[in-house]
Structures are given as C-alpha cells and as structure tokens.
Amino acid sequence: MLAYIIRRLLYALPILLGVNLLTFALFFMVNTPDQMARVQLGDKHVSAEAIEQWKAQRGYDKPLFINTAENSEGLLTDTIFFEKSARLFVFDFGKSDEGRVIGADISERMWPSLAVALPTFIIGISVNIVFALFVVMFRASVFDTAAMVLCVVLLSISGVFYILAGQYFFAKLWHLVPISGYLGGTDAIRFLILPVIIGVVAGIGGGTRLYRTLFLEEANKDYVRTARAKGVSETAVLFRHILPNGLIPILTSVVVVIPSLFMGSLLIESFFGIPGLGSYTLDAIQAQDFAIVRSMVFLGSVLYILGLILTDISYTLVDPRVRLS
Amino acid sequence: MNTVVLGKMRRCGGFTGRLQTGLQKSGWLKAVSAVTGRFGGAGLWLAGALLLAGCSDQAWNNPHPESEASANILYSSFSERPKYLDPARSYSTDESRFIDQIYEPPLAYDYLKRPYELIPNTLTAMPDIHYSDADGNEVDADSAAVAFSTYHFRLQPGIRYQPHPAFALNDKGESLYLFASAAESEQYRSLDDFIEQGSRELVAEDYVYQVKRLADPKLLSPVRALLSDYIVGMTEFSQIASDTRKALEEKAGKQAWLDLRQLSMAGVEAQGRYDFTIRLKGKYPQFKYWLAFHFFAPIPWEVDRFYHQPGLAERNIVLNWHPVGSGPFMMTRNNPNEVIILEKNPNYRADYYPVEGSPEDVAAGLLDDAGKQLPLLDKVVYRLEKEAIPLWTKFMQGYYDRSGIASDSFDQAIRVSSDGIGLSPEMTEKGVTLEKEVVLGSYYLAFNMLDPVVGDKGDAKSRERARKLRQAIAIAYDQQEMISIFANGRGEVAMSPIPPGIFGYQSGEEGINPYVFDWVDGKPQRKSLDEAKRLLAEAGYPDGRHEKTGEPLVLNLDTTTGGGGGSAMQNWMIKQFKKLNIQLNIRGTDYNRFKEKMQTGNAQLFQWGWLADYPDAENFLFLQYGNNGQVISGGSGVNSTNYNNAEYNRLFDQMQLMEDSPQRMEIIRRMIAILQRDAVWASGWHPHSYVLNNHWVRNVKAHGISKSVLKYFAVDVEQRSQAQAAWNAPVLWPIFVVAGILLVTLLPGYRAFRRRQQRRIQTALTNTTSAEQEG
Structure with missing residues (x-):
C-alpha cells in the first residue's frame, strides 16, 4: 500500500503543476500586474512610478514565464511564474498583495x-x-x-x-x-x-x-x-x-x-x-x-x-x- | 456525557432552569437523553450547543461576549478589511476610521464648529508661517516675491505614546526587545507575546521622522508625489533614501531597517525637543489641511526599528497592522477577518470635550459633556459585517449602536412626506435618532473632452457644436429623478463641483446652473426638452440624427457595473438620452479596464466621483484643472474629463494661492460659470449621508472631513442593556411547534415501522404454516 500511496503522490505533482499553470494563466489574462498595482494602491494620486515600485517590491516586474535577459538557469527561474509557484510545493504561500503572510x-x-x-x-x-x-x-x-x-x-x-x-x-x-x-x-x-x-x-x-x-x-x-x-x-x-x-x-x-x-x-x-x-x-x-x-x-x-x-x-x-x- | 450536559443546565439560572424543571417533570428529559444516546455525538452536540446558548442571563441572540455586558463599549462594524494602517500609506475612509483615533497629526478639526475650522491638536498654537523670497529675506504673505513658506510648529510638552513593547527598556536603558536573528524572535508569535511595554514622550523629531517616511519610496505613500512638489528637499531625499536603502539591503538583506534619522531633508528640521519646521516652495495655503491628515502623524524611530526586526514580518507583526500612536485610543486587537478593537490609551494627554457650540448643538445636547476629559468611551469594538441584512438586524436588536441605511432598509427607517424626510414611526418609537449630512463630495456623469464627438476638439465651430450637444444632454438628464429613484432621495443636484458647506458654494438663485435650470417660483426648474432639442439641432443633430448623413447619434458610456443596459439604473439612463432620440450604448467593464480607458482617454461618457480631502474649493475645482488631466499626467491626475481651458487654468492658479475672501469668491464664481457654460459634467450630485443612532448614543454630530471623532462619542450602558433585554426576548413557541410536528410525524412512522416488522414476521410464519399444511 505504501508504494501505491507514494506513486499516487508522485502522480499528483504534474497535476498540481498543471493547476498552478492554469490558475496563473487565467489570472494574468484577466489582470496584468499593472492593474493589480492600481487595485492595491487606490484611486487618488497613483503615479506611474508608484505602480512600478509596487510591482518591483512584490516581484511582479519580472517576465511571466521566460526571462530572456537571464542565462540558462534564470531563463525559467527568474520569472513571476517560477517565483510565485515553486514555493507553493513546500507550502510556502508567501505574502498577499496587501502584505499579510x-x-x-x-x-x-x-x-x-x-x-x-x-x-x-x-x-x-x-x-x-x-x-x-x-x-x-x-x-x-x-x-x-x-x-x-x-x-x-x-x-x-x-x-x-x-x-x-x-x-x-x-x-x-x-x-x-x-x-x-x-x-x-x-x-x-x-x-x-x-x-x-x-x-x-x-x-x-x-x-x-x-x-x-x-x-x-x-x-x-x-x-x-x-x-x-x-x-x-x-x-x-x-x-x-x-x-x-x-x-x-x-x-x-x-x-x-x-x-x-x-x-x-x-x-x-x-x-x-x-x-x-x-x-x-x-x-x-x-x-x-x-x-x-x-x-x-x-x-x-x-x-x-x-x-x-x-x-x-x-x-x-x-x-x-x-x-x- | 449526558449527565455533564444536564448538570450544566441545572447551574443555569433564569428561563433555562425553569425549562429544565418543566422538562424533568414531564419526562421529556428522559426522552431527550434517549434520543441523544441513540444518535450519539451529533444529537448531543446540538443539545449541548442549545444548552450552552441558554446558560446565561444575556439574550440568546446577543453576538457580544457576556463579559462585556456592562462595559463602556461602543459597538460598530466594518465591511471591508482595512488594507493599510500605516499613516504613510493609508488613504481610505475605511482605514481612517481606525487609525485617526490612534495617530495625532499636528492639527485637527473642531468637532462642533461649522464651517469646518482647524485647531491645534498636539501643538500649543496654530503653526506660525513665515514667507521668504528666493534669497531668504522675509517678505509679506501677499508679496509676489514669495519663494518659500516656512511653518513653525511647537508641541505641547508631556504628550506620551500608548504603551508598546517598542518602548520597553531594560535596566541599562536599552531597548528590551532587540533581535539579531529570526530565531531569537521565534517565541513571539503575536504582539501580545511581548509582555513588557513602555512609553515615551512625543517629541518634534517624531514628526520629522514621519515626513521622511512619506518621502521614502519604499513606503509607496500616495501623497509623496504631491508633497514633493511643495516640501523643499523631498524629491532629493527620496533619491537619497532609495540609494541608501539599496546599499543597505545588499549588505544586510531586504528586511534591514533604514534609520531615517541618519538622512536629512532640507525642508524639514527639528529644533530642540518640541519645535520643528517644514519649509515649502512658494505658497500653498491648502498645506494646513494636510497637517490635519494622518500622513503627518508622528512615528517614533523606536517603533519603526521594532517592526523591522528579523522574523516579525513573517508573523504579520508589522506597523501596517499594529499602529502605535499618542491618540485617545490604541488598537489592542487587529483581526481583520473578525474583529478590530480599540481601547482607551491610558497615557492620553489632557484633552477635553469642547465647551463652545451653536444653539442647535446646545439644543441637541451636544454640550452636555462639555469640559470632560476625553475619550468618553473605554473601548470600541468593530466587527466584520459583510452583509447588509445581519448588520441592520443587529442594529435593530440593539447590538450595534450606530448604523447606516442600506436601500433595502430605507423604507423601514425613513418616511418621506411633504414635511421632508424623517424617521419612520418604528424608529421614533425605538428612540432612534437620525444624523444627516451632505457628504463633501460629488458624483458625476461627465464627458471626455478629448473625444471628437462630445469633446472640446477641432476648430471653433465644431467645438461650439460639441458644447451645445453637451448642454442639450445636461438639460435632458434628470438628475433629481435619478436621486429620487435610485438613492431614496438622499442627495441633491450639483450646480457646480463645490458641495454645500465649502467656501465657494452658492445657494439660491445665484447658485443655479443657468444653462440647465431657470429660477421659477423661488426654486430651480429644469429647462424644457424643447430647449434641449433646439440646442441639439444647433449642434448638428436635429432629432438626434446627424444633419448630413441622417445617421442616428450613438454615444458610448463606460461604466464599471455590467454592460448592455441590463440594470434598472442603466435602463433609466438610456431613457434619459432617448428623450433627445440619442442612442446610449453602455459599455460595461471591470474597474481596472475602466481606469485604463480613463488613463488613455478612450472613454466618451463616464461616471465617477470625488470625495474631498479637505474643505477647500481648490480640492474640487482642481478636478477640471488642465495640468491635472488624466491623459497628460499619465493617469495620476484627478481631471478625468481632460478639460483644459486656458482661462479656467489661469483663474485656478490665482485662486488656489488665496485665502478665503470676497476676491477669492469672485474668482470661484467665474470659474464655475466657465464650467457651467462648457458643460464639462453632463450632470452631478452631492450625496447625503444618513446614519442612525440608538437612543443611548450621545454626542454624535456628523463631520464631513474628520474621522477623529470617536473620542467625543458616549453611550449609556444601562439604557442599552435594558433595551437589548426588552427587544430580544426569545420566542419559544416555534421550538415546541417543531417538536410537536416531529412527534406527530415520527409516532405514526414508528407505528408503521413496528407494524411492518410484525407483518413480515407474521406473513413469513403464515407462509411457513401454509406450506407445511400443504406439504
């Protein structure tokens, strides 16, 4: 039975990756990081600079899936998808967009x-x-x-x-x-x-x-x-x-x-x-x-x-x- | 297990005990025991739950803990989780209602006086303002050579911060809670785990520190860009702070604390323990209003350092969630998922209830507590209420002291009659009082002036035609009807962007928009549709069709509430345009896309609103100032119409530097006349706010600007307890009816079950006997 459970858990990994990919794609199709920043920063006196800073502080200033500015390793890892998704597999959920853990x-x-x-x-x-x-x-x-x-x-x-x-x-x-x-x-x-x-x-x-x-x-x-x-x-x-x-x-x-x-x-x-x-x-x-x-x-x-x-x-x-x- | 539950029941007084005795006598208790025994945990759980609910003197439906029954607490609610409680970040009314009770900016608004008046808050007197020219020589306030304004502030000595672990010191006078690593702070899971607390005196450096925080780009203060235009050295400081932080973070990691005391800002300086100055570029009379905002509240450096210690942010122990101030209240619990609690700050300074007020204030009992030490409440409990029905029900049951009025409850609360708007008989009977005020804000339907059809584009002729089109629409769009239907009459038509209560607002005949209204029989009367149609024809659209092509005129309205004209409101809007035979196409979109359209100038007609930052005409008239245009400012400007009129801009530049005076009033009049003629807004309205107070709430007077008003509120706890008991006696007959129905249903069912059991056995026996006989 143990072997069965381990096998099932391993099968789960690609499923979870797929779910993550789908959620990520759907969310970013609806909402760009700029729009997320605007929602968080409010209505009054929101400058373009503030939006850029908000994105940079939360890692949303990176490419979504492929970072062509990076070398072989960073090509996939220095991206929003990797940074926001990889940690989930060790149940590190990070911070919400408003800053709570x-x-x-x-x-x-x-x-x-x-x-x-x-x-x-x-x-x-x-x-x-x-x-x-x-x-x-x-x-x-x-x-x-x-x-x-x-x-x-x-x-x-x-x-x-x-x-x-x-x-x-x-x-x-x-x-x-x-x-x-x-x-x-x-x-x-x-x-x-x-x-x-x-x-x-x-x-x-x-x-x-x-x-x-x-x-x-x-x-x-x-x-x-x-x-x-x-x-x-x-x-x-x-x-x-x-x-x-x-x-x-x-x-x-x-x-x-x-x-x-x-x-x-x-x-x-x-x-x-x-x-x-x-x-x-x-x-x-x-x-x-x-x-x-x-x-x-x-x-x-x-x-x-x-x-x-x-x-x-x-x-x-x-x-x-x-x-x- | 049953015995335990029943034992608890026996300890209960009041009705529950009597109910138990009755049940025992009737033998029902045995039945209940049998049922709970048969169905095990599930039944027992429910029975236990019901018994626990009844084991107290307080009403069964009371949502507050019994321990608070006789405490001097105000109960309120919040519907949205506050995002930011850091005074450098927060820019929302929902957040101000909490932090403005905690943080103390240098100035405040007088609670009772109208029109709104600024008074010293933590200062000994209003700030002393000196003007100087470019060479630093002092000049008169009216001088054209004014290059700088210097504000001098003197603090009251002896003001102390609330108790907080950031101020706790050890025997050597060093901070008690300093952690070198996350491992050291691991044992502190919440702020309550820091047992030792301390306090210290408020000093001028704390205000200076906060202004530096406003300039720190990392904090993303929404007013940084605006204030950088005025405060000397703020822009440069931002750059220095950014560079220093970058170097620090490379060395010590992203959570490293940047001690802003190390960096100096040219325009802000502490002079001794209680004095400090802020130097502005040129004149900015509205700056005094910003000084009453929490943006300028003091932050002690110890607090900033405390919250930047390793490991604390990972447990949500941050300044943004746990504010620290010197105000009348301190936040002792912040669970935005459930409850936020403010308690009286034991170190609060000598601050007394106002002793002056108008005769109306005296008549309303608003001076009954005159001269008393503030705050008058011990505690304020805000519970999360996302749904309107439970919120309203709890108010009606006496469990919330105050409540707004949702549309669903309006008819229950308010009666509109020929005498005006007043409370319904039900509310009057309960002793509820109504607190009405005109919100210092405007909601409007406006044109994008960059649009080729409705905007201010092209040659003089086409601009004139577009202006007539806008004027025609302004006449046809019956704002009063909209307010009556969709806002239950809670609002008034805006004749200009300036709402009542602000200098520059004009009432009566001289205040009406002469392009939309006539003054008839002492009141404004909307111009006729014929007039609108005439203007429309002159605009090149006779009967709503293009005069050359004959094509119908189709206008697009961008809105954030679903498209297609599905809702009643949208249908109503379509009908307004239909009066002129104009087809209105409503384009629904989400708020983000809507803002994107506004930023790029891709809308034609749109609805938006503005709530005042401070009570000055400048804060409304800048909504049409050319330099504030959304498109030219890249989205940060507040002029969403992109209106850009040279004469209006010139007058605005002149008006914004003036103190309130007849000359300023005249300029404002001219500016409003330009706006009315150009019909930049098709229509607008100033909403009215209605708040209900239960009869035990005292000292409530609506304040359109300040949210720092809780310290004046008071409740009569005894009256509240009596009302709650009277209004919430449990109605028990439904329980017995349900039990009866269950019995009536179950008994025949049980009999049928027994019959069936026996019938089968008998049938089986009969069959067997028959077979044997046959055999």
Whole structure:
C-alpha cells in the first residue's frame, strides 16, 4: 500500500503543476500586474512610478514565464511564474498583495471553517443515511413517494434561501441565536448552531435521494433476499447488511470531501460572517489578490488529491476484496 | 456525557432552569437523553450547543461576549478589511476610521464648529508661517516675491505614546526587545507575546521622522508625489533614501531597517525637543489641511526599528497592522477577518470635550459633556459585517449602536412626506435618532473632452457644436429623478463641483446652473426638452440624427457595473438620452479596464466621483484643472474629463494661492460659470449621508472631513442593556411547534415501522404454516 500511496503522490505533482499553470494563466489574462498595482494602491494620486515600485517590491516586474535577459538557469527561474509557484510545493504561500503572510492567515482561519464544516458534515451524513434507510424500508409506499417529493422540493430550493429564511426566523423573528458573527472558544457554539442546522437541512434533499438510490440497489440483491428468507428483521437487514455494503459508493462521495472541509464554505461563511477560509477566498477574489487566490486554489487541489487517495485507502478498509497495487 | 450536559443546565439560572424543571417533570428529559444516546455525538452536540446558548442571563441572540455586558463599549462594524494602517500609506475612509483615533497629526478639526475650522491638536498654537523670497529675506504673505513658506510648529510638552513593547527598556536603558536573528524572535508569535511595554514622550523629531517616511519610496505613500512638489528637499531625499536603502539591503538583506534619522531633508528640521519646521516652495495655503491628515502623524524611530526586526514580518507583526500612536485610543486587537478593537490609551494627554457650540448643538445636547476629559468611551469594538441584512438586524436588536441605511432598509427607517424626510414611526418609537449630512463630495456623469464627438476638439465651430450637444444632454438628464429613484432621495443636484458647506458654494438663485435650470417660483426648474432639442439641432443633430448623413447619434458610456443596459439604473439612463432620440450604448467593464480607458482617454461618457480631502474649493475645482488631466499626467491626475481651458487654468492658479475672501469668491464664481457654460459634467450630485443612532448614543454630530471623532462619542450602558433585554426576548413557541410536528410525524412512522416488522414476521410464519399444511 505504501508504494501505491507514494506513486499516487508522485502522480499528483504534474497535476498540481498543471493547476498552478492554469490558475496563473487565467489570472494574468484577466489582470496584468499593472492593474493589480492600481487595485492595491487606490484611486487618488497613483503615479506611474508608484505602480512600478509596487510591482518591483512584490516581484511582479519580472517576465511571466521566460526571462530572456537571464542565462540558462534564470531563463525559467527568474520569472513571476517560477517565483510565485515553486514555493507553493513546500507550502510556502508567501505574502498577499496587501502584505499579510498568507500561511499565518490560513492557519488562523482554518479553525472557524472546520468548526462549521465538521459538525455540518458529520450530522448531515448521519441524518441523510438514517433518513434514506427509513425511506428504503418503506419503499414503493406512500411514505416513499412523499419523502421523495419532499427531497426534490428541498433540493430545488436555493442555498441562499435557506440561509436568509433561517436568519429571518431563528435570529430576527424568534431571537434564538445571533444572526451572524463569530467569537472564539465556547462562545463560538452560539454562532455555529444556525449555520450547521441550515447546512444539514439544505443537504437533506440531495443526500437522501443519492443514498436511497444506493441502498435500493443493495436492497434488491440476492444476499438481502437471503437474509430476509432467513427471517432476519428488517432493521437488521437495513443496518447490518444493506448499510455496510451500501457504504462503498457512499465513501466515494464522502471521503473525498473530508480534507476539503478545511477550505470552508463560501456561502455559509460569507452570510454568517464566519472568518474562515471560504470567506477568505471570496474576499481575495473580490479584491483581485492573486497571491491568496493562487494559494487557495493550490491548497484546494492538494486537499482534493489527498481526498482521492484517502478514498482509495478507505475502499480497502470497507471491502476486503479491494487491494491497492 | 449526558449527565455533564444536564448538570450544566441545572447551574443555569433564569428561563433555562425553569425549562429544565418543566422538562424533568414531564419526562421529556428522559426522552431527550434517549434520543441523544441513540444518535450519539451529533444529537448531543446540538443539545449541548442549545444548552450552552441558554446558560446565561444575556439574550440568546446577543453576538457580544457576556463579559462585556456592562462595559463602556461602543459597538460598530466594518465591511471591508482595512488594507493599510500605516499613516504613510493609508488613504481610505475605511482605514481612517481606525487609525485617526490612534495617530495625532499636528492639527485637527473642531468637532462642533461649522464651517469646518482647524485647531491645534498636539501643538500649543496654530503653526506660525513665515514667507521668504528666493534669497531668504522675509517678505509679506501677499508679496509676489514669495519663494518659500516656512511653518513653525511647537508641541505641547508631556504628550506620551500608548504603551508598546517598542518602548520597553531594560535596566541599562536599552531597548528590551532587540533581535539579531529570526530565531531569537521565534517565541513571539503575536504582539501580545511581548509582555513588557513602555512609553515615551512625543517629541518634534517624531514628526520629522514621519515626513521622511512619506518621502521614502519604499513606503509607496500616495501623497509623496504631491508633497514633493511643495516640501523643499523631498524629491532629493527620496533619491537619497532609495540609494541608501539599496546599499543597505545588499549588505544586510531586504528586511534591514533604514534609520531615517541618519538622512536629512532640507525642508524639514527639528529644533530642540518640541519645535520643528517644514519649509515649502512658494505658497500653498491648502498645506494646513494636510497637517490635519494622518500622513503627518508622528512615528517614533523606536517603533519603526521594532517592526523591522528579523522574523516579525513573517508573523504579520508589522506597523501596517499594529499602529502605535499618542491618540485617545490604541488598537489592542487587529483581526481583520473578525474583529478590530480599540481601547482607551491610558497615557492620553489632557484633552477635553469642547465647551463652545451653536444653539442647535446646545439644543441637541451636544454640550452636555462639555469640559470632560476625553475619550468618553473605554473601548470600541468593530466587527466584520459583510452583509447588509445581519448588520441592520443587529442594529435593530440593539447590538450595534450606530448604523447606516442600506436601500433595502430605507423604507423601514425613513418616511418621506411633504414635511421632508424623517424617521419612520418604528424608529421614533425605538428612540432612534437620525444624523444627516451632505457628504463633501460629488458624483458625476461627465464627458471626455478629448473625444471628437462630445469633446472640446477641432476648430471653433465644431467645438461650439460639441458644447451645445453637451448642454442639450445636461438639460435632458434628470438628475433629481435619478436621486429620487435610485438613492431614496438622499442627495441633491450639483450646480457646480463645490458641495454645500465649502467656501465657494452658492445657494439660491445665484447658485443655479443657468444653462440647465431657470429660477421659477423661488426654486430651480429644469429647462424644457424643447430647449434641449433646439440646442441639439444647433449642434448638428436635429432629432438626434446627424444633419448630413441622417445617421442616428450613438454615444458610448463606460461604466464599471455590467454592460448592455441590463440594470434598472442603466435602463433609466438610456431613457434619459432617448428623450433627445440619442442612442446610449453602455459599455460595461471591470474597474481596472475602466481606469485604463480613463488613463488613455478612450472613454466618451463616464461616471465617477470625488470625495474631498479637505474643505477647500481648490480640492474640487482642481478636478477640471488642465495640468491635472488624466491623459497628460499619465493617469495620476484627478481631471478625468481632460478639460483644459486656458482661462479656467489661469483663474485656478490665482485662486488656489488665496485665502478665503470676497476676491477669492469672485474668482470661484467665474470659474464655475466657465464650467457651467462648457458643460464639462453632463450632470452631478452631492450625496447625503444618513446614519442612525440608538437612543443611548450621545454626542454624535456628523463631520464631513474628520474621522477623529470617536473620542467625543458616549453611550449609556444601562439604557442599552435594558433595551437589548426588552427587544430580544426569545420566542419559544416555534421550538415546541417543531417538536410537536416531529412527534406527530415520527409516532405514526414508528407505528408503521413496528407494524411492518410484525407483518413480515407474521406473513413469513403464515407462509411457513401454509406450506407445511400443504406439504
């Protein structure tokens, strides 16, 4: 397995390089270093000299990919792409365009992100699985139809609506929780209740439908029929037979997102004023801060690849027939 | 685990305790325990969260820590992370609201007096100004031979900086925190890790040091280029600083600290402990306003050295994020992702609430705290609020003391009636007060005067035709309607670039733009569309078509808010031009590209705005000064129209050197008349700012220029606590309704589940029995 993991990690390097190249090209197609300087320097009294100095201080005065003024080594290394991208591979994110250390910001902001994402994830998965199993138990009944209609309705509603409705009723009308904000320590719990509930409820429609399909597929298999024929109770059939076997496809969609939980949720964090990595990314995009966007895209790619590797490993844990080679 | 949670619940007073007793009696608690036990951590987490939320006397939805309940704190918010808190770099209102409470420039604005008046801040008196000729001989201020102006400043003795580790000294009187390498500073992860703090007296050298920082090219001060035109030796100093730094960095690395005390600037000099001078080229009457800007706030060299130590910048411990000043407040927490906290500076000097004010100020209670030591608040907490709805809701719940009014909330807050604009009954009932002011700024729709169709190009005839075209558009474009529809009436039509409250502004009949308005029944009335159409025909476009080719006249408007006329505002603009049968093509672009177009003069019509740096007509009339043209200045000029009128330029040169006087007023009148005739702006408006204050906030008076006003604000904490409790009682019936719905849903479901379990077993048994019987 170790050899497999090392091989997968090595495969990841060209992928990450490609992601970096793509992000870099896209960003610089939209934004030239001059434009980035203007955004950072503001509107009033911005001279051409100030723009040049801003670029020079941040290394944006160099050629993008190839430095023809340099010799063999500097040809590729003394460029914006190399200087801004190579360090990412050792997780040195550098400074944002406004001068803050990105690594320090990320390590500070990942905790609020996790504080929202982790409970939402765990509770959401649990609720969806339990709900899906009950729907499977009553398959082809009125309850099944009603549940599916409800799921489609829930699925069709925009995430923003859940947030606004939640804020309106729970915080504004009923005064049960703060409408937004964040405090450290145990105080954080008061601010997390509503985002977590909304995150869970908003995911029920899609999650339940998906898991129901997966469980139904299992429910029609021979071993389930055999179990029933042996007189095993429906609960035992569901939880001891269908659930473990249905977990394999569920793992595909679940394990892959676990590392990405660090990255937070753009929408939830933004609306609830939670200072996590989701709102950090969104702010950076709005402020056209390439250094942060580049770092977050890179980090997102790394975590996604990590998630895929974890998924493969988890297959071997839940299904002994699968072997990594 | 459940026991722990429930135990905590028992310790809770108030409603939660009563709720718990009720639940125990009804047996619900067992049910809850069973549920949490069955579903494990997830349910327990939620239950625990709800219980924790209820375990205090404060309202459940209170976003502030309980420990602050009775503290003398003002709660406010910010929507954008401040980028720069270094007084040499910062040039934004969003940043000034923080650092102007911390840094103290030599001058300040009187809080209550209108028109705005400068007063000494850290000085014993207003600066003494001496004028001299090229040979250094003293001359009168009015003399044509004035070559230099020398400002003499005398500081109040005994002003001390806030406590800060940069001033901490060891037994030998040396700085306590000096690190030779990044490894030595490794243990200090944040500014809080520096336990020892110190302070020292503010001295003249600190102001000199800051002027040198403004000149240092590395700091990218936005005012360096502007001030270099005036301060003697600033340009030369920039070059010297640049060269010295380059040599230093080659030797000691990029983070090396350049001690600016080693380098001298010809025009800035400290004379003893409390005196210093700044020498300017020629006369620059507006310089006094810059002296009230944070750009001229003192920076002690120890602080500059402290923040340049190895390893600190890597942990965001930099002056740009942790300002150090002698002002009424000090920044004790700067987490731009969450909260920024200012606390009272324990070393703040003797500074008292004003004792003079107008009768209106007295009536408004603005002199109730007259003569009291400032600041009146102990702490100011700014929380990050990016969305308008939560911000507004928290204000209405009493958790923010002050709030602006977003468009969505306007109808809830304001009633517009025949009596004018006032608070809605809901706001009046809550005791909210409205703070209104005309923003010292202008937003405008303008022409690029370099454009061949609408600009001031070609021979006299074509220039005259273009002028008539601009005048026709100015008449057709109904700015008042735009303000009513899109700004909820919060603004007034600009008759000239100068807003009310600035010397040079004229109200009434003599102030109207006679090319667009007539004075009818004591108020301005826009000229008729027929007049606009007549002008359009004279411009060579009868009924909006080219008189020779018959082609329709198409004009292009560059804007930063999406193109295609999709938005309501853009549709409205298209309709304004349609009145003259002119087709308006809206070209949407991002702000960067828009600025690029402006810089290269590639726009035809555009919208932009200007907010005043200081309350002087020069700061508005320079928006049309030829030398400030965007194109000829390479993008650094503020004249985005590229207007260049010789007579206007001549009058501007004359006006900018004059103090306010009837003569100056006359020149300003003539300049405005030129602008109105040439219709450089198709239209403009001066926005009004509306800020709401909850009834426990005192001493609030809008100040159009100064942001250094927090020290005057006060709150009645007792009133706030009472209001918060009254406005935020939790509504519990929805919880019981939801629980009831869940029960109603789950109980039949559980029964169905049991039936199904039994039915299958019975069916199976029946089948087996039948089979046996058949067998």
